[in-house]
Amino acid sequence: MTALAGSSGGCSGSASEERVRLRTKVALHGSPTFDNALGWHVELDGAWLSIGSLRLLEGAPLGLRAPRSLLDLLVKTAHAHPGHYHEGAVLAEMLSPQSVDLLETTELDVAEAVTGAPLSGQLVLTSPAIGAHAELLDEAVVRLEGVARPTDPDVDDEPRRFVATASVAELGSSMGTVEITGCPYDGGPIRAAGTMLLGVDVALWLDQVDFTGIAPKASAVSLSTDTRAHNGFLRGLAKAAAYRFDLQSDP
């Protein structure tokens, strides 16, 4: 990982950069109740995430957004491309691991930052989880609990209570952490102290999950590994679009 721009060892720092500190908050992006693309209405009862670090980067995400200024065009070398992605310099980073409940807003440790124009965000999930929800998460980096019902009650109106978890190994990492890079950044340039926000779009995690294979029972059923439903869940977790970064300036 590139060092924070302007810090010791950083390669893109300049005399014009100023160091600032950003508060960091994490919350659910959107509603805990939603319909997915495969015909299921989902109500979340709980959503927990084990966060290792958060960063704002100069590199553009793969979402193909417009740079903010001509200066961005000329200065940045952020050319998102499979196999050629350049994340660019780190402009802000929060490095204190924490487990969070996504159904409420959680304030994390302060992020060290330098002034500049981020174009994307990066989230690192870490295992084992630490902090308030470590015991519940156990070895998982994500845990969801909820109820799914078919959106067409004529087909089936049986609620499926489910638990969905994912470990770093299931997300393809053997290192204890999973990096999700190239996440969309909706904020403006970092000019002064403020708040870095991460909104997690859990609806996108579950958008391609077919709950048909979950038996309708009174107690929750776990999404079994190596099933189509769990595969859809893992794919959703890996979508950079599910992690929306933003920046709020202090008043």
Place this chain on the structure above:
Amino acid sequence: MRENSPFEKCAAPSSLAGSLVACSMLLLSACGADDSGEVRLTTWGEEFIEEGIPAAEFADDFEARFDEFLVVLGHVRARNQEHEFSVADTYLVDLTAPGPHELTTRTLPEGDWSEVEYRIVPIEAETILHPSADADARDRMEAGPYSITVKGEARRGDERYTFDWSFGGTTRYTNCVQVVGGRQEPGFRIGGGGRETVELTIHGDHFFYDDLAGDAALRFEAIADADADGDGDVTLDELTAVSLVDLPADRYGTGNFSGVDDLRAFVEALVSNLGHFNGEGHCLPR
């Protein structure tokens, strides 16, 4: 064309009768040989499109070749802090023909043209038919209208699959950078009296990437498996029928793309990454 632009007097005729629209955001005092140079606009599909992609490049031992690789590209624009020029034309080119392919040559004021973009677009009535493509190709592209048609074959041992896919849609490749000595440099530079080649490079192997983000490998197996009717020809409709959730979780990741949930949508998303600049240089696709 902007009236009374001194730059107009410098513009040389197009090699393919295309019109070059040029303007100057600031008045130039003169356009003599010392303060202008030639830019030669070309396109090339490199060896992967002309000769095929060997099995060593694929992670699943397939090899592929293109029998036809039609692309409509153009609308080139370049600018710097003082000047701007654009090639309004588009060209229909078959990149399986040996290249690089000449598109046009123009004279520009010397200097750094640091902001460059071009487009791949659905064929237009005014699109110039490049000598590498024929009238039949034009008719088929107009039937869409399409911006890209690829026809080819992939093999692995005794397995053989053909594909014939056409895509519409526009991709605008902006902020192109070239790679020079390992460094990325925006746009291109024209020296006084010099001659610079600007190549709109198309990377055909990217059709077979297995990820829209991060590190990607070339694979064909999932495409081959999509051949539901077993006739050996993989159609776009057959790709549509393959949900990504039926593929291994560590492949065909969609990164920051939304709404890419089946294999056809995945390949269509890859189309936006075919365009490059001067070989290995990149652009920001939009």
